[in-house]
Amino acid sequence: ASYFSNKDTIVAVATAAGRGAIAVIRLSGPQAIIIAQSVFRGKDLRQQATHTIHFGTIRDGARLVDEVLISLFLAPHSYTKENVVEISCHGSDYIVQEIIKLLLKNGARLAQAGEFTKRAFLNGQFDLAQAEAVADLIAADSAKSHEVALKQMRGGFSAEIKALRGQLIHFASLIELELDFGEEDVAFADRSALENLIHELQRLIRNLLQSFALGNVIKNGVPTVIVGKPNAGKSTLLNVLLNEEKAIVSEIPGTTRDFIEDEISLEGITFRFIDTAGLRETQDKVEAIGVERSRQKIEEAALIIYLFDVNELSPAELGSELQALNTSGKPVLAVANKVDLARNLEPAAYETVVPVLYIAAADKVGIETLKQKLISTVNQGNLNTGSSTIVTNLRHYASLEQTNQALDAVLQGLAQGISGDFLAADIRRALYALGEITGEITTDDLLENIFSKFCIGK
Ligand code: GDP
Numbered sequence: 537a538s539y540f541s542n543k544d545t546i547v548a549v550a551t552a553a554g555r556g557a558i559a560v561i562r563l564s565g566p567q568a569i570i571i572a573q574s575v576f577r578g579k580d581l582r583q584q585a586t587h588t589i590h591f592g593t594i595r596d597g598a599r600l601v602d603e604v605l606i607s608l609f610l611a612p613h614s615y616t617k618e619n620v621v622e623i624s625c626h627g628s629d630y631i632v633q634e635i636i637k638l639l640l641k642n643g644a645r646l647a648q649a650g651e652f653t654k655r656a657f658l659n660g661q662f663d664l665a666q667a668e669a670v671a672d673l674i675a676a677d678s679a680k681s682h683e684v685a686l687k688q689m690r691g692g693f694s695a696e697i698k699a700l701r702g703q704l705i706h707f708a709s710l711i712e713l714e715l716d717f718g719e720e721d722v723a724f725a726d727r728s729a730l731e732n733l734i735h736e737l738q739r740l741i742r743n744l745l746q747s748f749a750l751g752n753v754i755k756n757g758v759p760t761v762i763v764g765k766p767n768a769g770k771s772t773l774l775n776v777l778l779n780e781e782k783a784i785v786s787e788i789p790g791t792t793r794d795f796i797e798d799e800i801s802l803e804g805i806t807f808r809f810i811d812t813a814g815l816r817e818t819q820d821k822v823e824a825i826g827v828e829r830s831r832q833k834i835e836e837a838a839l840i841i842y843l844f845d846v847n848e849l850s851p852a853e854l855g856s857e858l859q860a861l862n863t864s865g866k867p868v869l870a871v872a873n874k875v876d877l878a879r880n881l882e883p884a885a886y887e888t889v890v891p892v893l894y895i896a897a898a899d900k901v902g903i904e905t906l907k908q909k910l911i912s913t914v915n916q917g918n919l920n921t922g923s924s925t926i927v928t929n930l931r932h933y934a935s936l937e938q939t940n941q942a943l944d945a946v947l948q949g950l951a952q953g954i955s956g957d958f959l960a961a962d963i964r965r966a967l968y969a970l971g972e973i974t975g976e977i978t979t980d981d982l983l984e985n986i987f988s989k990f991c992i993g994k
């Protein structure tokens with residue numbers, strides 16, 4: 537049997553585990569209403585209109601399990617486009633389990649991870665890229681990642697891909713038409729127009745590919761590292777950065793969100809500090825290992841803060857230290873610490889080497905400027921993109937690369953004046969790769985891979 541049968545009615549709790557005021561149990565499938573009715577006392581759900589809510593009780597035989605509200609969404613006016621029943625019950629795990637057990641006894645089966653969204657996709661509610669955005673939206677924990685996921689879910693990305701694909705299909709069909717006419721010299725497809733189109737497509741695809749760096753940053757945070765000599769003040773600075781954030785988070789009444797120690801979120805951008813736990817635990821033992829260790833961390837980072845004690849490092853020494861770091865083109869912020877101890881600070885001397893920010897980490901001086909610099913480095917740095925659409929998904933990135941390669945082959949073919957059937961094959965390859973993004977082209981493996989990453993109940 538396949539992982540999937542659309543004839544089954546599936547059930548799962550849609551809200552998070554643990555004790556909330558209410559929990560929502562969701563049923564989807566042809567039998568959803570009948571199965572719900574078999575445990576519900578209140579109204580005859582089969583007689584009710586779509587998008588209505590009904591109060592009643594859930595009973596196991598004579599035993600009262602809970603008082604609930606039932607929301608009805610009749611096919612095709614639901615998330616999955618099937619009949620959907622949502623039972624809002626009191627939010628104890630015990631009640632949820634009891635109700636789900638009853639529903640299973642009456643003919644539902646437990647939903648697999650992502651099965652609701654997979655059904656929505658298979659029933660044409662949205663395309664694959666939009667379905668994936670649902671998962672991203674649920675996982676989004678910063679303003680920016682939320683914005684990107686929402687845009688993708690509402691189809692912005694898909695529309696762009698579909699437009700590209702539509703233009704290519706136009707040419708592919710003209711070339712196929714030529715093939716139908718056989719060996720005679722008919723050329724329906726204007727070769728130079730095709731070449732122009734491919735250049736245009738590749739420009740768009742390159743923008744999308746470049747946006748992935750930013751997309752990745754938005755989704756996963758900017759991997760950031762603080763390096764510098766022992767006693768420069770790295771641990772102090774890190775604690776100041778993280779603790780300020782912690783204070784802000786805990787000031788908001790009712791926030792229960794877990795604070796991840798090594799991340800800060802600044803204006804919607806998450807900065808993830810690399811290997812900082814170890815750095816603090818073992819204090820300066822690790823740091824004494826020095827440059828080699830730093831280099832490893834720099835490998836993993838997208839952004840580097842080089843911190844130095846302004847009283848210990850001359851401009852010339854700063855220059856050679858930075859050179860020794862070999863940051864392979866990644867942005868480096870040179871930050872001078874302990875300005876409170878400096879007697880005659882000469883900023884101009886450092887400026888001849890590299891722009892420097894001045895702070896006193898222990899006194900929290902200059903921290904705000906440093907934060908602004910972190911943000912502007914991400915916003916204006918090489919992470920910037922010419923595309924308003926941002927690719928966040930590795931699968932989409934890979935498909936775009938394949939498309940690009942196939943288009944290269946088409947261009948090469950055009951340059952060499954190869955025959956239409958070879959051109960058509962390369963165009964088809966490009967179409968296939970583009971189609972995989974939105975799901976016009978799918979395989980069972982691909983679907984299983986995507987939807988198994990969802991949580992149960994979505
Ligand atoms: P690390 O080895 O780079 O992690 O440096 P630490 O953060 O452990 O700091 C080394 C020492 O410098 C500690 O005694 C800190 O209190 C001190 N320190 C850090 N920042 C400042 C600062 O801005 N001014 C002064 N005067 N001392 C600082």
Ligand code: ZN
Nearest residue numbers: 770771819820
């Ligand atoms: Zn330290």
